[in-house]
Amino acid sequence: MSGQKTATLPVLTDKQRAWANAFLKAMGGKGAVEATAKPQEQRPRRGNTPVPPELAGGLGGLETSVQGGVQQARDKLAGEDEDISRKKRIGKSVDKGFKQNVADPVDKILEAVDGILARGGAVNEIILPAVTDLREKLVTSRTGYQQSNQREKDRGKREQRQRKIDAVTTRLDALDELIKASGGMQKDRTDALAELDAAGKAKLLAANPEICKAVIAAKPPAAELADLITNAPADAVDAFIEEAIKAHSGDSAYMEVLCERCLGAELSKAEKDPATFMRGNTVGSKLTKAYAASGDGGAFLNDVCDNTKVWLGSVNSSRPIEIDPVKEEDGRKREEGVGRLLHYVNALLGSLMKGEVPRPIATTAGMIATGARKQGRNDSDVAIMVGGHVFLRLINPALVVIPTTSPEQKRALILATKVLQNASNGILGTPKEPFMDAFSDMIADELPALQDWFLDIAKQGDAMRGQPPGEDDRESWIAELQSEDFDRDANFLPPSEEDPMGLQPSDPRGALGQLILADLAAHAPRSDVRLPPQVTDGFLKVVARARAEVLARVTEQLEDGRPLVPEDAQDLSNLIDAFEQADVDDGTLFAAPSEADPLGVQPVAPRSPAGRLILADVRANPNTKGIMLPPTVMQGHLKLVTRARTDAVGRIVGKLKAAQ
Amino acid sequence: MADEAAKRAWIGRVLGITAGSADAPHGPLLPLWLDAKDEVDAKLGHLQGSLRGFGDPDLDRIAEFGLNGVTGTSSVGLMVALREADAPGADAAARRKLAGAIDSYRAFLDGSDVVKLIDDNPFGVAVGLQATLGRALDTLASSLGA
Numbered sequence: 001m002s003g004q005k006t007a008t009l010p011v012l013t014d015k016q017r018a019w020a021n022a023f024l025k026a027m028g029g030k031g032a033v034e035a036t037a038k039p040q041e042q043r044p045r046r047g048n049t050p051v052p053p054e055l056a057g058g059l060g061g062l063e064t065s066v067q068g069g070v071q072q073a074r075d076k077l078a079g080e081d082e083d084i085s086r087k088k089r090i091g092k093s094v095d096k097g098f099k100q101n102v103a104d105p106v107d108k109i110l111e112a113v114d115g116i117l118a119r120g121g122a123v124n125e126i127i128l129p130a131v132t133d134l135r136e137k138l139v140t141s142r143t144g145y146q147q148s149n150q151r152e153k154d155r156g157k158r159e160q161r162q163r164k165i166d167a168v169t170t171r172l173d174a175l176d177e178l179i180k181a182s183g184g185m186q187k188d189r190t191d192a193l194a195e196l197d198a199a200g201k202a203k204l205l206a207a208n209p210e211i212c213k214a215v216i217a218a219k220p221p222a223a224e225l226a227d228l229i230t231n232a233p234a235d236a237v238d239a240f241i242e243e244a245i246k247a248h249s250g251d252s253a254y255m256e257v258l259c260e261r262c263l264g265a266e267l268s269k270a271e272k273d274p275a276t277f278m279r280g281n282t283v284g285s286k287l288t289k290a291y292a293a294s295g296d297g298g299a300f301l302n303d304v305c306d307n308t309k310v311w312l313g314s315v316n317s318s319r320p321i322e323i324d325p326v327k328e329e330d331g332r333k334r335e336e337g338v339g340r341l342l343h344y345v346n347a348l349l350g351s352l353m354k355g356e357v358p359r360p361i362a363t364t365a366g367m368i369a370t371g372a373r374k375q376g377r378n379d380s381d382v383a384i385m386v387g388g389h390v391f392l393r394l395i396n397p398a399l400v401v402i403p404t405t406s407p408e409q410k411r412a413l414i415l416a417t418k419v420l421q422n423a424s425n426g427i428l429g430t431p432k433e434p435f436m437d438a439f440s441d442m443i444a445d446e447l448p449a450l451q452d453w454f455l456d457i458a459k460q461g462d463a464m465r466g467q468p469p470g471e472d473d474r475e476s477w478i479a480e481l482q483s484e485d486f487d488r489d490a491n492f493l494p495p496s497e498e499d500p501m502g503l504q505p506s507d508p509r510g511a512l513g514q515l516i517l518a519d520l521a522a523h524a525p526r527s528d529v530r531l532p533p534q535v536t537d538g539f540l541k542v543v544a545r546a547r548a549e550v551l552a553r554v555t556e557q558l559e560d561g562r563p564l565v566p567e568d569a570q571d572l573s574n575l576i577d578a579f580e581q582a583d584v585d586d587g588t589l590f591a592a593p594s595e596a597d598p599l600g601v602q603p604v605a606p607r608s609p610a611g612r613l614i615l616a617d618v619r620a621n622p623n624t625k626g627i628m629l630p631p632t633v634m635q636g637h638l639k640l641v642t643r644a645r646t647d648a649v650g651r652i653v654g655k656l657k658a659a660q
Numbered sequence: 661m662a663d664e665a666a667k668r669a670w671i672g673r674v675l676g677i678t679a680g681s682a683d684a685p686h687g688p689l690l691p692l693w694l695d696a697k698d699e700v701d702a703k704l705g706h707l708q709g710s711l712r713g714f715g716d717p718d719l720d721r722i723a724e725f726g727l728n729g730v731t732g733t734s735s736v737g738l739m740v741a742l743r744e745a746d747a748p749g750a751d752a753a754a755r756r757k758l759a760g761a762i763d764s765y766r767a768f769l770d771g772s773d774v775v776k777l778i779d780d781n782p783f784g785v786a787v788g789l790q791a792t793l794g795r796a797l798d799t800l801a802s803s804l805g806a
Contacts, residue, residue, distance in 0.1 A: 009715040015782045020718045026773040027726050303717070310725040313774075332740040347724045 027313030098164055101141060105134050106171045109178070135175045142168045198227040206236030216243040221524040222254050226261030230283055237283055241290050249294035249360075253517040256363050256465055261522070262287050267371045271620025274375045278368060278385060288364040289393045296358035301398040307351060308399055308416070311344045312409045320408035321415060323435050337415075338438045345419050345439070349446060353453045359464050365389055365454070366461030376565045376659040380426070383451035386458050387424030396420060419443075423450060466514025467561065474558055477511075481555045491516070492547055495539075500531040501546045515554045523553065559607055564616055565659040566609060575609060576656045584645035585638075589614065593637075598629040599644040613655075617648045689758070689800055690742040696796030700789055707778065707785040726774070738765045742800075755804055762804075766797050 012020070109131055145165045152158045205212035205228065216225065229240045248254050266284035270277035278285050293301060315321055321337040322328035328337070357365075365386045372382045396417040404410045419439050422430075426447050428440040459469065468474040480486055491512055495502035503525050505513035525546065532539055566572045582589050589610060593600035601618050603611035630637050704727050711719040741761035744754045769775055769790050778789050 010713065012714055012716055012719075013782070016714075019777065019780075019782050020716070020722060023722050023726060023774065023777050024718060026777060027722075307721050307725050310721055313726075319768075332737055332744075335740055336737045344725070351720075351724050 024310060027310045098167070102138060102164075102168055102171060105137075106174060109134060109175070131175055131178055135172060135179070138168050138172050138175070142172070199231040202228045202231040202236070202240075203233060206233050206239070209239060212236075212240065213243050216240065217247045219248060219254070219524075221522055222257035223261055223522045226258050226265070229258070229287065230262055230265045232283075237286060241283075241287050244287075245290045245294050249291065251521070252359055252363070253514070254521040255291045255294075255360070256367075257518050257521040259284070259288050259291055259364055260367050260518075263367050263371050267374060268616070268619045270375070271616060274377075277371060277375060278388070285393065288368065288389065292361045292364045292389070292394055293398070295360055297360035297394070300358045300361060301394060304348070304352070304395055305398055305402050307348065308344070308402060308413070311347070312402070312404065312412060314340070315406075315409045315412045317406055317408055321412040323415060323438060324433075325435060334435070341412075341415055341419055342439065342442055344416055345423065345442065346446075348420070349423070349450065353449065357457045357460060359461070361390065361394065362457050362461030363465050364461065366458040366465065366467065369455070369458035370462070370467075370561070374564050376655070379455060380451060382458070383454040384425055386454040387450070390454065390457065391420050391424035423447070424454075426451070463511075464514070465518065466511035468511070468558065471563070471567065474561060478555055478558050481551055481558070488544070488547055488551060491551075495531055495535065495543055497531050499525075500529045501525050502543045503546060503550055512554070515557065516550055519550050519553050519557070523550075560612075562609075562612070564612055565656060569660070571609075572656060572660060575613075576653055576660070578610060579649050579653045579656070582649065584649055585642055589649075590645050593629055593641055595629050598627045598637075600641045601644050601648055613652050614648060617652055621648070621651070688746040689803055690739065690746050692799055692803070693738065693742055693796055696792050700787065700792050703785065703787040704778070704789075707781060707783060707787055710783045710785050727778070737761050759801070759804055762797050762801050766794070769793055769797070 142165055145161050145168070149158050149161045149165070152161065205215055215228075220228075225244060229237065229244070232240050244255075244258060248258075263278075263284040266282055267277055276282075291297070321340050323334050323337045323341070325331075325334065328334050368389050369382045369386050372385045377385070399413055399417055399420075402413060404413065418433075418436060422428075422436060422439065423443045423446060426443070428443055429437040463469060468477050491506055492502050493499065493504045493506050503516070503520060505516040507513045508517060529542070566575060579589075584590060587604065589604060590600050591597065591602045591604050594602075596602075601614070603614040605611040606615055627640070708723040708727055711723040738758075738761045741754075741758040744750060745758040747754070775789050778787050779791075781787065
């Protein structure tokens with residue numbers, strides 16, 4: 001389709017291209033503004049900090065094993081005196097090559113390891129590839145010397161060469177010690193990390209940026225990384241997010257699961273106070289912003305900035321834009337300023353609304369809309385939340401950092417972002433800045449279309465992630481996945497060497513394909529399975545089981561996506577009646593108390609509408625701290641159970657009635 | 661109306677005779693300007709359409725964000741001054757203000773690289789921005805007795 005369209009478009013001549021360039025330059029859109037741009041400030045790097053004392057035990061001698069390896073390597077190279085005497089005999093020219101290719105590189109590696117250890121860094125991730133690479137080169141050199149010696153007839157030369165072979169072998173042994181020690185360190189670290197909970201791991205990684213970088217770059221399952229990010233110390237969250245974006249922004253399925261998990265954690269925390277969801281600089285808002293502004297999202301924002309630079313070209317000291325009467329007394333000039341801002345905002349909104357929104361922005365908008373809907377917000381509130389994401393977090397921050405040539409341009413940008421912010425929030429006037437009332441009519445006119453656009457972006461994003469377009473579709477998809485007629489294998493590619501479990505979707509662009517990819521990002525397939533030379537029935541059973549697990553999780557995820565509060569008024573009313581009339585202790589709503597759930601507040605049917613509401617309430621009100629299931633459940637404990645359940649039901653009914 | 665004003669302006673410019681006296685009541689001035697602006701806007705619209713027809717991001721950007729600033733936003737000051745001069749009971753101060761606005765817009769037309777680029781565009785659309793708006797400015801100035 002697009003190919004045909006391109007073919008019918010006229011091609012620009014050189015003269016026309018030159019004209020466009022000259023025009024943009026005259027307006028400040030190309031070159032002119034950039035020429036005065038200040039270099040972007042380097043974000044200060046987090047330094048290597050020592051491992052926190054409370055985690056020192058968990059590190060179990062990680063560094064000492066490598067230090068031991070370095071020492072052993074040095075011991076093997078201890079015969080330096082002997083080397084000196086050899087040098088005389090080997091001869092200067094030959095010795096020079098040996099020094100450059102063998103001796104110096106090994107010395108450098110050992111020095112580098114010393115340096116990294118002194119800084120508490122991650123030796124194996126940084127140095128191991130270099131050591132392995134050098135080892136291969138040394139083996140090649142040794143083989144070369146050995147082959148030459150086989151052909152050498154001169155005994156003296158043979159002896160000389162043999163000494164070099166011995167020297168290379170000594171160094172190879174030294175490198176092997178280092179590799180062994182480094183491998184031990186890797187295992188120790190994996191074991192130590194496995195023993196820590198998410199908060200402990202996050203704290204350890206926050207204190208050791210190089211290990212953090214390596215762990216994130218190794219692409220742990222997105223669900224695990226989300227746990228690490230949400231549990232990271234406040235001052236380390238930015239660094240975690242930066243590393244995740246740097247390493248994985250190109251993998252949309254992975255990043256989207258990461259964003260979704262972090263937003264989900266934030267949503268649970270916001271159960272008590274829904275207004276806190278995406279309010280301020282939360283982990284979810286930072287991550288979604290960073291992902292949305294990466295890749296195609298970044299290109300989209302650059303485009304918006306380039307458009308704005310063209311408009312900014314008409315703003316200078318002789319034609320400034322000012323609409324605040326305190327700063328500009330001349331009403332005519334203020335009116336002109338309003339006109340110019342209106343033109344810009346209309347042009348910008350027009351170009352945004354008719355263009356395509358890239359995946360990182362659309363999918364994050366969809367996740368925020370889903371979160372807001374789970375909180376029971378109406379379409380208008382959902383649109384405002386998405387608008388906040390698109391304008392307040394993405395477009396406006398990008399606009400205000402456009403390098404400007406004059407204070408007048410800076411001021412024009414600030415005013416323009418104020419108008420855009422009011423438009424996205426649907427604010428028609430504010431007593432604090434009455435001069436902004438000049439845009440009320442425009443905002444009132446544009447608001448319905450703008451809000452529709454916000455909701456549409458979210459819908460597009462959901463579709464890109466394979467989410468069902470409506471609740472009816474969701475129900476039918478769930479039914480289809482659970483149907484006995486569903487052809488599971490047709491939806492996966494056959495097992496291959498790259499994908500031995502055959503879990504890659506056969507149609508990665510389709511809705512189910514996207515859902516499968518998201519599941520694979522969240523739950524990495526087993527890494528220890530290799531495709532057997534002959535695919536047997538036994539192996540296919542393993543594949544079938546893995547596929548069934550993926551589809552079960554996909555179904556579960558679709559079920560989780562159902563709105564928590566029913567949208568249908570009658571369903572809502574029925575649910576309120578059911579909770580209000582329920583006997584909390586008769587076993588229809590709540591499961592019996594257990595060691596894991598001493599207050600018996602877990603739902604009997606966690607996937608039912610009532611069960612999901614109970615689960616959400618339990619997550620938001622973890623009130624089992626310090627309470628244990630007594631060996632014999634006595635009347636006193638049962639009273640506690642009944643009270644906890646009644647409180648939960650009260651909260652749920654309150655929530656449902658608020659949505660009526 | 662515009663033709664009449666243009667004729668008076670021509671007489672004033674070429675023959676050095678001020679057609680119509682300062683005492684003679686003149687019609688509203690804003691429509692004179694709006695006529696010229698509409699004429700130019702229509703041609704700019706053609707240019708916009710032509711630019712959009714290439715499907716080129718730079719030309720799209722110029723069409724959306726670069727053309728309107730020339731006649732629309734830049735002339736707001738002039739239009740405000742024209743409204744004030746047309747208002748019942750407009751005094752000499754309003755006329756002075758209008759004269760200033762005319763000079764200011766003329767300076768913009770003469771000095772703007774963008775105006776020159778639009779007039780010399782290689783897309784086969786004759787906009788005649790400087791000529792059309794310059795003529796209208798002459799007319800307005802002559803109406804003021806300048």
